Amino acid sequence: MSALWNADEPVSLSPERKIEREAHKLEKRLCRQVGQAIVDYNMVEAGDKVMVCLSGGKDSYALLDILMKLRQRAPIDFELVAVNLDQKQPGFPADVLPNYLKQLGVPFHIEEQDTYSIVKDKIPEGKTMCSLCSRLRRGILYRVAGELGATKIALGHHRDDMLQTFFLNMFFGGKLKGMPPKLQSDDGRNVVIRPLAYVAEKDLVRWAEQRRFPIIPCTLCGSQENLQRKQVGAMLREWERKHPGRLDNMLHALQNVVPSHLADGTLHDFATLTATGVADPEGDKAFDTEEFAEPAALPLLQVIKL
Numbered sequence: 001m002s003a004l005w006n007a008d009e010p011v012s013l014s015p016e017r018k019i020e021r022e023a024h025k026l027e028k029r030l031c032r033q034v035g036q037a038i039v040d041y042n043m044v045e046a047g048d049k050v051m052v053c054l055s056g057g058k059d060s061y062a063l064l065d066i067l068m069k070l071r072q073r074a075p076i077d078f079e080l081v082a083v084n085l086d087q088k089q090p091g092f093p094a095d096v097l098p099n100y101l102k103q104l105g106v107p108f109h110i111e112e113q114d115t116y117s118i119v120k121d122k123i124p125e126g127k128t129m130c131s132l133c134s135r136l137r138r139g140i141l142y143r144v145a146g147e148l149g150a151t152k153i154a155l156g157h158h159r160d161d162m163l164q165t166f167f168l169n170m171f172f173g174g175k176l177k178g179m180p181p182k183l184q185s186d187d188g189r190n191v192v193i194r195p196l197a198y199v200a201e202k203d204l205v206r207w208a209e210q211r212r213f214p215i216i217p218c219t220l221c222g223s224q225e226n227l228q229r230k231q232v233g234a235m236l237r238e239w240e241r242k243h244p245g246r247l248d249n250m251l252h253a254l255q256n257v258v259p260s261h262l263a264d265g266t267l268h269d270f271a272t273l274t275a276t277g278v279a280d281p282e283g284d285k286a287f288d289t290e291e292f293a294e295p296a297a298l299p300l301l302q303v304i305k306l
Contacts, residue, residue, distance in 0.1 A: 023210050027069075030207060033198040034066045041182045043193040044152060046076040050193075051150035053141060054084045054108075056097060056216030058208035059156035063196055065211060067154065068106065082108040083144055085137055087115045096214050111144050142187050153185070157194045159251055160201040164232045166254065172228060176262070178254055200247070 038044050052067060054060045064082055071080060084097050094110075101108040115136040145153050157179055166178040181197040184190070196204070208215065240247050259267040 030066050034195045037197045044078050048078040048151045050080050050152045050154050051145050052082050052154045054082045061213035062204045062207050063156040082106050084110050086112045089116045113140050153190050153192045155194050158196040158199045158201050167232050
């Protein structure tokens with residue numbers, strides 16, 4: 001009985017209370033990470049109308065959910081409009097998203113375009129459909145953004161998506177290119193933002209379960225298990241399992257590029273490089289062996305530290 005009166009003894013929480021506390025911690029982390037990404041890259045400005053592209057997957061649901069929370073506490077005024085592209089895939093539950101968005105009370109637009117038939121007609125059976133599907137979808141969403149007066153287009157790509165894209169380009173494209181948190185669209189008329197840039201996919205999985213989003217699977221390409229992106233994703237998950245913190249450190253690396261220590265002559269003038277006779281504390285220690293921290297001890301990017 002004395003333990004009940006001992007102030008140093010930890011208070012036992014009920015299972016329900018533990019779940020509630022973990023959910024609260026997750027929500028705070030997600031809001032902090034999204035808010036930090038928005039600030040770091042000036043993603044949302046006063047008076048913006050942000051078009052949130054909603055696919056029916058966990059990532060875009062979470063994006064809209066978190067942006068709605070941040071909008072209530074943000075120091076600036078901005079609008080949100082949710083947009084879904086109904087691509088007319090067989091069996092697509094067309095009523096799910098409208099019903100969900102009506103319950104949320106957020107302005108929304110459903111754009112109906114039969115891109116499914118085009119992709120099926122143009123891509124041979126067994127070939128990857130993502131490239132053509134993405135191009136068609138992108139063009140339609142750019143047009144809709146203009147029609148709705150949107151100033152920013154928000155996509156639900158997260159940290160793991162960005163790292164997957166980096167390795168896909170390196171392994172299969174022969175270039176160091178990733179998925180930036182913010183960019184000008186290829187039509188030159190839109191600014192695309194990725195507010196989930198600092199968010200780990202595993203946290204989005206947990207958040208989707210807690211919020212019970214009405215997930216709609218992609219029946220067009222979701223069954224293509226041998227896609228290169230899925231293979232790279234599996235590789236990253238295995239790395240994170242064996243070496244916790246590695247993915248955070250890789251994201252940090254994308255924000256800490258040293259062109260003089262790569263090999264791209266368009267980013268650094270190697271051709272005319274000569275010895276100046278002036279010591280450079282940031283220069284290469286040409287004959288030194290590089291030293292790195294142990295994988296488990298790699299420094300995490302402060303704003304995404306869990």
